[in-house]
Amino acid sequence: KNEVEQSPQNLTAQEGEFITINCSYSVGISALHWLQQHPGGGIVSLFMLSSGKKKHGRLIATINIQEKHSSLHITASHPRDSAVYICAVWIQGAQKLVFGQGTRLTINP
């Protein structure tokens, strides 16, 4: 079993819909990251969380440390949000990130 599990693996929605991507992890962590990767492109960091909730524009990330779960929400989704979204955790005591398999999001106009 992977230490970091994301769901769904693929998500297709219509423009304007509210999107939720989930991430569960099974290890103790120092921080959780949400990353975005556009087709053919590099990876950019969206959020780093260790507790609570963060918001940036239409994107909201939450984390529940007790339940070992995080969600990434996109409000009023747009075709330019189409990308792979990756959850990654910084394991306590380690010097590395462990990544989920990613969620491929497609927003149709």
Place this chain on the structure above:
Amino acid sequence: DVKVTQSSRYLVKRTGEKVFLECVQDMDHENMFWYRQDPGLGLRLIYFSYDVKMKEKGDIPEGYSVSREKKERFSLILESASTNQTSMYLCASLKQGPGEQYFGPGTRLTVT
């Protein structure tokens, strides 16, 4: 802005060739990482370095080696390329954990 650059976006090599992938960062970061990304498997850590001339094996180091002679440059070496090393290779840098990693644009390597 932090910039992480990789020497090639696309590379085609033959089986058995020695392959060098280079990564350069311009923000004086101590930590640098090499990952490979494959469909269905996500990003997997090959090697990382937390200082000049220091290196640590990641999860899948077999068939790879690394070199870090200068702080800004981290090289990944495929000693004898094989077809199962066809993949997207991503470099990243980090000031200190558990902070934000900055990724390069990636090198798509095809070994034929």
